[in-house]
Amino acid sequence: MLTHSLLPPPGGGAATHHCLILHGLGDSQAGWKPVAPMLGVAGLGFVFADAPRPYYDGYAWFDLNADLSFKDEQIRTSRAALEELIASLLVRLAIPSERLFLLGFSQGALMVMDTALRASRVYAGVIGISGFLAMLDEYPQAFGVALPSQHLLMTHGRADTLLPLARVRAQVQRLNALGLAIGWREYDKAHTLDPSRELPDLRAFISSRMQAT
16 A cells, blocks of 8 residues: 555545645655645645655656656556555545545656546546656557546646656647547646646636535
């Protein structure tokens, strides 16, 4: 089981929904815990997970080469670990998957999108921040049965030098051409989270999906 921790809604009260947050390369769950109060959505609890592969002082979901290449098998292994965690959380929290958000940054964004595109479960919403997509040649055959009901959002920075915007935008367009409706937002930011414009958009997306589920 992936190492993880739970946080109640920062504003107090009972949680009606939860958001599972996955970090990026070399980070850990601790790096994203400050985001919980920044989102500030009433009734939203949080789950923070560490990736399974040690990487310097943090963790990684898969090894990433300088040319952004990777081994598909490492992603498949991390996907299986993530799905195991999700199944356990749904039982522990006693909620349906429709009340669980998946949110990831960079490598974590790839993992939540990869999981959602192939899922048999419908999630409350899926958000990929400053990430990219993997194994696109497996689609549409690998699309999960729940995909028509998934609500997907990807955000990216125009000044992202680690994961160039044009490459990721093209990936999203390729999937949308297959009939998906992945939401896409661009910001004047680098490989980071923009607190001024991006965070309010994420908060609005989450709030809207919470009201719908």
